[in-house]
């Protein structure tokens with residue numbers, strides 16, 4: 001097993017302790033992140049100047065690219081990043097205790113708020129089995145239901161331009177409007193049709209009020225937890241998400257309303273030498289909980305299956 005030299009481990013421990021102290025004394029993680037971004041920005045500027053001096057054009061091009069990534073990230077102000085490289089380069093180092101000896105998710109049955117409390121903020125991967133099978137959403141959520149909602153609500157598509165993100169993953173559908181206007185054969189993933197998979201946040205107040213009649217935030221989550229103003233929907237076939245970290249302020253929960261999903265999760269690079277990559281399935285009716293800020297994660301949907309999930313955060 002590879003271990004870092006003592007000097008590097010000492011510097012890493014020191015840095016982690018400074019970060020922890022600053023956050024305990026009231027420094028917001030967002031501000032800390034902005035500090036890292038500015039430092040990174042200055043570093044890139046130095047690289048550019050030196051590149052010009054020594055005439056290293058490729059290095060200069062690299063610097064310019066990084067510069068624009070930083071600007072993108074700054075514009076995001078602690079929302080999901082436009083570029084994961086910037087997030088990876090600027091995030092605080094993780095304490096590997098969160099992933100040491102984790103070889104599979106913690107699987108819980110018949111969980112209550114009380115029994116869940118000891119796992120709630122552990123940052124370990126957790127599956128709470130069959131905890132949302134009673135949701136009205138599990139019977140009634142479908143592509144057609146969301147299509148009707150968005151097509152019949154005035155200003156529905158515009159609401160996505162005001163802060164709710166649309167993610168097309170590797171699909172060739174670039175707006176929610178395109179998703180709901182695709183041919184029926186493709187929407188149903190009939191033989192020979194290109195698979196698709198997308199996700200978005202329900203920002204429109206009328207749509208949000210309607211969809212919330214079909215599900216609840218899982219009742220086993222801590223009573224004192226904070227939740228975001230809306231939830232995200234992810235649905236589609238086969239594609240899933242490529243390996244990435246999330247740039248979010250809280251832990252993630254995701255309810256598997258329809259179908260199942262294969263998750264692959266991996267520790268952050270600084271914990272590679274003590275932690276492992278893991279694969280697991282989340283089945284219909286389950287809730288998966290994961291600290292997606294420090295667990296790299298990718299998802300894949302089994303062929304021919306339609307997957308629909310409701311996702312949000314708690315913290």
Ligand SMILES: [Fe+2]
Pocket residue numbers: 241244245246292297
């Ligand atoms: Fe994610």
